Amino acid sequence: MRVAVAEDSGIFRQALVTLLTTAGIEVTVAAGSGEELLALVAEDPPDVAIVDLHMPPTHTNEGVVAGRALLARHPGIGVLVLSAYNETPQAMELFRDQPRRVGYLLKDHVTDVESLCGALERVRRGEVVIDPDVVSRLVEARHRERELSRLSGREREVLELMAEGHSNAGIGKRLHLSARTVEDHVRAIFTKLKITSSGGPPGPQDSNKRVLAVLTWLRAAETR
Amino acid sequence: MVVVISAPRRRRSPPWFGQETRRALAAGLAVAALAYAAGWPYWRGHHAAAALTLAGTGGIAVVGALLATGARTRRTGLLFLAASLFWAVNWLASWNAGPGPLLSPYAQADFYLALAVGVLLYPAGRLEYVADRIWTVAACVVLWGCPTALWITSRPAWAAFRGRHVWWPAPFPDHAAFRAVLEVSAALYIGLALSFAVVLLLRLPRMSRMRRVVTLPVTVALAFVGISAALTQRPIMEESISLDALLRVYAVQGAVSALIPLALLASGLRTRLAELAVAGRMLRLTAPVSVERIRDALRDVLQDPTLELWFWAPAEQVYVDTAGRPAAVDAGGAAPGDEAPGDPSGDAGRWRRRVETAAGEPLAIVELGGALRDHGSLVEAALEAGGRALETARLQSNVQAGLEQVRSAYGRLLRAEAVERERLARDLHDGAQQRLLALGAMLGTLEALATDAEVKEHARKCRTELMAALAELRALAREVQPALLVQDGLGPALEVVAERLGTRVLLDVTAERYSREIESTLYSVLCEALSYAVDRARATRVTVRVRPDGHLLVAEVSDDGERPGGEPGALPDGLAGRIRALRGHLEIDGEPARGTTVRMVLPCE
Numbered sequence: 001m002r003v004a005v006a007e008d009s010g011i012f013r014q015a016l017v018t019l020l021t022t023a024g025i026e027v028t029v030a031a032g033s034g035e036e037l038l039a040l041v042a043e044d045p046p047d048v049a050i051v052d053l054h055m056p057p058t059h060t061n062e063g064v065v066a067g068r069a070l071l072a073r074h075p076g077i078g079v080l081v082l083s084a085y086n087e088t089p090q091a092m093e094l095f096r097d098q099p100r101r102v103g104y105l106l107k108d109h110v111t112d113v114e115s116l117c118g119a120l121e122r123v124r125r126g127e128v129v130i131d132p133d134v135v136s137r138l139v140e141a142r143h144r145e146r147e148l149s150r151l152s153g154r155e156r157e158v159l160e161l162m163a164e165g166h167s168n169a170g171i172g173k174r175l176h177l178s179a180r181t182v183e184d185h186v187r188a189i190f191t192k193l194k195i196t197s198s199g200g201p202p203g204p205q206d207s208n209k210r211v212l213a214v215l216t217w218l219r220a221a222e223t224r
Numbered sequence: 225m226v227v228v229i230s231a232p233r234r235r236r237s238p239p240w241f242g243q244e245t246r247r248a249l250a251a252g253l254a255v256a257a258l259a260y261a262a263g264w265p266y267w268r269g270h271h272a273a274a275a276l277t278l279a280g281t282g283g284i285a286v287v288g289a290l291l292a293t294g295a296r297t298r299r300t301g302l303l304f305l306a307a308s309l310f311w312a313v314n315w316l317a318s319w320n321a322g323p324g325p326l327l328s329p330y331a332q333a334d335f336y337l338a339l340a341v342g343v344l345l346y347p348a349g350r351l352e353y354v355a356d357r358i359w360t361v362a363a364c365v366v367l368w369g370c371p372t373a374l375w376i377t378s379r380p381a382w383a384a385f386r387g388r389h390v391w392w393p394a395p396f397p398d399h400a401a402f403r404a405v406l407e408v409s410a411a412l413y414i415g416l417a418l419s420f421a422v423v424l425l426l427r428l429p430r431m432s433r434m435r436r437v438v439t440l441p442v443t444v445a446l447a448f449v450g451i452s453a454a455l456t457q458r459p460i461m462e463e464s465i466s467l468d469a470l471l472r473v474y475a476v477q478g479a480v481s482a483l484i485p486l487a488l489l490a491s492g493l494r495t496r497l498a499e500l501a502v503a504g505r506m507l508r509l510t511a512p513v514s515v516e517r518i519r520d521a522l523r524d525v526l527q528d529p530t531l532e533l534w535f536w537a538p539a540e541q542v543y544v545d546t547a548g549r550p551a552a553v554d555a556g557g558a559a560p561g562d563e564a565p566g567d568p569s570g571d572a573g574r575w576r577r578r579v580e581t582a583a584g585e586p587l588a589i590v591e592l593g594g595a596l597r598d599h600g601s602l603v604e605a606a607l608e609a610g611g612r613a614l615e616t617a618r619l620q621s622n623v624q625a626g627l628e629q630v631r632s633a634y635g636r637l638l639r640a641e642a643v644e645r646e647r648l649a650r651d652l653h654d655g656a657q658q659r660l661l662a663l664g665a666m667l668g669t670l671e672a673l674a675t676d677a678e679v680k681e682h683a684r685k686c687r688t689e690l691m692a693a694l695a696e697l698r699a700l701a702r703e704v705q706p707a708l709l710v711q712d713g714l715g716p717a718l719e720v721v722a723e724r725l726g727t728r729v730l731l732d733v734t735a736e737r738y739s740r741e742i743e744s745t746l747y748s749v750l751c752e753a754l755s756y757a758v759d760r761a762r763a764t765r766v767t768v769r770v771r772p773d774g775h776l777l778v779a780e781v782s783d784d785g786e787r788p789g790g791e792p793g794a795l796p797d798g799l800a801g802r803i804r805a806l807r808g809h810l811e812i813d814g815e816p817a818r819g820t821t822v823r824m825v826l827p828c829e
Contacts, residue, residue, distance in 0.1 A: 009658035015665035022669045060711045084657055085698065085707060108691050111664030113672045140726065 001124060002046040004029035006037035006066060007082070008055045016050070016110065023113050025120070034066025041070070047124050048078035053091055064094045067102070078123035082107050086133055095128065095212060103129030103165075128165035128211045135163040138218040150192045158185040163214045186210075193217055248289035255308045256282035262324075263315030266471045273475035277315075280482030284308040287485040288342075296598070299349050303342030304484075310335040311478060318471055320387035325380060329371035332474070336453060337367050339484065340420055343446050344427075346439070353430070359423045366416055370409040377401040382463055384470045403463060410461040417454035421447040432595040433527065437498075438491050445487035452480050499602055502526075503609035510613035515546045515624070518610055518617045525606050528593045535621040536586040543589055548624030553589050579607055581615060588614055634805035635741070642705075642740040649705035657697060664690050709747050713737050714770060721751055722768075727758045733770040738777065738828055745806060746770065746779055746824065749799045753781040753822050761785025761820070777828045784819040 003025050007013040010032070017027050028046050031037035033055050041049065049070050053063035067079035078101040081094055091104050103123045109115045109131060119129045139148070139160055151159060154175075161171045172182045189195075195217050256278040260267065267274035285308035291301030314331040316324030340363060344356045351357045374383060380392035382402055424443045428436055459465075460473050502525045509521035519533040534543040534553045543553040573594030579587045596603055607614070664687055671683040701707070709717035715733040722729035737743070750768060757763040763785030770779045800810050808826035 009654070009662070011662040012658045012665065015662035015669070019665045019669045019672070022672045054707075054711075058711070059707075084653070084661065107661050108664070108694060111661070111668040111687055111691070113668050116668075137723065 001048065001120060002026045002028050003120065004031070004037060004041050004046040004049045005051075006031040006034055006049065006055065006063070007052040008032055009052075012107075019111070019113065019116070023117055025117070034062045034069075037066055038069055038073075041074070045070075045074040045077050048080055048120050050080045050082060050120075053081050053083040061091075061093060064091060067094055071101070077101070078120075078126075079103070080105055080119060080123050080129070082110055086131075086137055091134075092215070095215065100126050100128070104131055104134060105129065106131045106133055109133070122165070127167070130164050130211065130215070132160070132164050135160050135218075138163065138215075147193050151189060155185050155189050155192070158182065159189050159214065162186065162189075162210060163218060165211045244290060244293040248286045248293075251289040251305065252282035252286035252308075255285035255305075255312055258309070259312035259315055262312050263318045263471075265320070266315070266318035266475075270475065273472075273479075276482065277311075277475055277478040280478050280485070281308050281311050283482055283485035284311070284339075287488050291488075296349060297346060300342040300346040303338045303345065307335050307338035307342065310338060311481070314474060315471075317385075317467075317474070320385055320467055321389040323391045325383070325385040325387075325390050326375055326392055329374055330368070332477075333367035333371055335481075336450065337363055339446065339481070340450065343442065344423070353427065355423050355426050359419055362419075363416055366412045370405070370412060373405045373409070374402075377405050384460075384465050384467045386467070399463075406461040406463065410458050413454040413457050414451075417450040420450045432598070435595075435598050438495055441487045441490045441494070442484070445483045449480055449483055453477050456480075495601065499605035502602055502606045506606050506609035506613070510610055513613045513616045513620070515617045515621045518613050519546055521613075522590065522606060522610060526592065526596060526599075526603060528596060530591075530593050532591040534589045535617065536588060537622050537625050538585070539622065540625060544621055544625050546621070548621055548628045550625075577603065577607070579611075579614060631805055631807065634801070635807070638741045638745060638802060638805055639739075642744040645705040645744065646710055646740065649701050649707060649710070652697060652701040652704065653707055657694065657701070660690060660694050660697065664694070705744065706747070709743060714743055714747060714750075717747055718750060718768060721754060725754060725758050727763060728765050729754065730765070730767045733768065734772055736772060742777065742806060742826055742828055745802045746777070746826070749803060749824060750779060750781060752799055757781060757783035757785050757820075763819070772828070775827055775829070777826045779824045779826070780821060782814075782819065782821040786819075 003020060005013060005016060005020070005027060007016060007030075013030055013032070017030050020027050028044065029037065029040040031040055034051060037049065037051065049067070051063040051066050051070075053061065055062040055066075063081045063083075067081055070077050070079055079094070080103040081091055082105055083091055084107045086106055094102050094104060101123055103119050105116070105119050109119075122129050139156070148156075157175060158171055161174060166174070168179055168182045168186065171177070172179050175182070177185075195213050259278055259281045260274070263274070263277070284304055288301045288304030288306075288308060291297040291304060293301070310331045314328050314335060316322075316331075317328035318324075341351075341360055344351055344360065351360060375392055375394060376396055377398055379394050379397045380386070380390040382397075382399075383392075385392065424447055428440070428443065431439060456473050456476055460470050505525045506521055509524060510518050515533075515535070519531065522533065523529055523531045534545055534551050536542075537544045537550075540550065542550045545551045575592045575594050575597050577590045577592065579590060581587045590603075590607065592603065667683050667687040667690065671680055671687065674680040674683060706717045706720070708720060713735065715731065715735055718731055718733055722731055738746075750770075754766060754768065757766050761783060763783035766781065766783040766785075768779075768781050770777065772778075803810050803824050803826065806826050808824060811823040811825070812820065813823075814820035
């Protein structure tokens with residue numbers, strides 16, 4: 001896999017490149033800002049671009065801006081946004097009307113080779129990846145609400161994995177359930193949470209759209 | 225140029241018996257004695273007329289001497305004094321010999337002329353209006369012309385003087401001409417009296433209300449005296465009347481003139497009563513004392529809504545306004561105690577008065593409308609009555625000024641703190657955190673590279689420990705200053721807090737950005753209010769609204785929780801203090817059972 005990196009902190013960028021190289025991933029570009037990254041990958045786009053959320057000049061959402069620009073210019077490229085903070089508002093912009101080849105990972109989990117490579121692999125395949133800590137924080141934030149309390153423990157687990165971007169098959173594999181059972185849980189969750197999705201209950205194929213629906217439900221306080 | 229005059233002084237002797245009063249009484253006695261000597265032949269047979277005339281003449285002299293001591297009434301006083309002398313001289317006619325009969329008509333005319341002009345000169349010390357000047361000129365012509373025509377065209381016997389030694393030139397005695405002179409003179413006198421009444425009436429509307437109240441009795445008395453003089457003069461404007469008839473008319477006119485000192489006395493009493501009333505009202509209106517209340521009381525009793533008041537703050541050596549803010553008030557070049565009434569260089573008619581304590585220290589400056597210049601004693605009475613309240617209010621305003629200083633110092637501290645927090649949070653975020661994350665990635669690399677299972681395990685453990693340390697560092701950084709607050713403002717920062725709290729929190733927060741200290745303070749206070757509502761009051765629904773309202777920023781936290789034991793407070797004192805330091809205020813309403821709304825209002829630019 002070929003990867004480009006944009007990260008303003010030199011010391012972390014270097015450590016990240018070393019880690020990626022060690023894991024057998026080819027790093028084609030290591031840039032210090034979103035602008036630089038866009039310029040350097042223009043000729044030869046990588047499979048996935050890893051961008052830091054907070055970069056100069058404003059340290060607000062440069063990562064998301066650069067990521068959306070990359071996705072628009074290079075169809076087929078994957079974007080994984082990194083953030084040091086488990087705080088959603090700007091990062092969630094990335095997923096707006098973009099249910100494919102995007103991911104949001106906390107920097108803490110980047111230091112773990114397996115979760116980094118797993119996320120990169122999934123983004124390259126076209127999935128949506130959301131850091132489990134981000135999802136659990138969102139779910140945690142809503143845990144006192146009535147609708148969420150109607151879910152069973154198993155359904156809660158399925159909901160969180162759905163929100164992280166896993167497909168029905170992925171969920172089944174992690175929870176040791178059959179694809180059929182997972183689908184039943186998904187349907188039950190959607191009914192209980194009153195999540196509506198165009199074209200009937202979401203199946204395994206539109207798992208990415210499903211992520212958005214779940215995320216939207218989790219984040220929106222005023223939907224009901 | 226402002227006029228600064230003295231502070232209210234405590235009077236040491238009764239105001240009505242000073243050196244001036246003694247002198248005035250002496251002048252009155254002297255003039256009465258003169259009148260007694262001048263009218264001696266007549267008084268022998270007419271005791272009642274003598275008493276009345278002497279009292280009236282002496283009274284006018286006393287009033288004149290008293291008025292002459294006031295700076296604004298000096299000319300009026302001198303003219304009244306002259307009038308009383310003229311009236312005394314008038315009685316020389318009773319000797320029926322020498323120059324007396326010739327002087328008498330002039331003295332009588334000048335008596336009225338001096339009285340009338342004296343009143344017209346009050347209180348400006350000059351003839352202010354065109355009507356006044358025209359009347360004065362006409363009166364001089366008539367009142368000097370008619371007596372002159374009298375001796376030119378008559379023999380003394382025709383004019384009631386049949387004595388043998390009367391000094392009377394009579395260059396062109398002619399019966400027909402003399403009768404014509406008498407007819408014309410009588411008509412002119414009546415015209416003069418009526419026009420004088422009109423001139424007096426014309427002056428009234430141009431006066432301020434207070435001045436009108438004081439001058440009205442004198443005006444009415446004078447108009448009456450003038451008209452009655454002209455009417456009583458009429459019967460003696462006949463040929464060959466007796467001297468006795470002439471002198472009887474003089475006695476009546478003198479008695480009527482006694483009305484003038486009486487009217488002035490009434491005005492003086494009225495002024496004194498107004499001063500007493502002002503003092504009483506000041507004492508009533510200033511309790512309980514406050515800076516604004518004193519100013520409002522002074523505005524009220526002096527009927528001057530433009531009145532302004534500044535207090536001396538001794539510590540800062542400046543004058544401060546009623547809100548405690550330093551004001552650039554020019555104390556003026558005039559020394560304390562210096563009085564300059566009617567100074568034409570006054571600042572657009574405004575009048576500034578310096579008020580001092582009994583010890584002679586500056587206390588306050590009062591600025592009044594120029595119309596109050598004529599009521600110095602009234603102003604003095606009001607300031608004297610309010611003197612104690614002024615001193616209390618001065619102390620109060622000093623405390624206010626001190627508080628203001630503390631508040632602005634606290635505000636500066638908050639600003640410095642916000643800057644420092646921001647710097648610290650940035651250091652933690654950009655420096656320490658990135659370094660630790662890089663260390664984590666290196667440990668990850670080591671873990672991936674290590675072939676030895678034990679090394680791999682140690683590297684993993686190190687990384688886990690490191691991540692725990694990072695989490696603590698982040699929590700610390702968030703405490704210091706959430707990165708989001710600096711980057712995106714209150715809305716996004718509160719969103720994260722709301723997500724962490726978990727209760728259904730509705731956020732309606734403006735996207736506007738505000739100064740560091742406002743955002744930082746509001747963030748801390750809103751976090752505190754939110755966590756109180758959720759953790760202590762067990763609210764299930766909390767609404768946070770932050771909206772600009774003109775030059776104010778209004779933040780509200782409403783919840784449906786219950787306050788245990790009906791405690792209304794939802795904020796620690798320190799946070800409320802921070803709101804006040806930014807010149808904002810805090811309101812808490814609601815009932816323990818029905819939820820609570822905490823509202824913070826901050827001024828913002």
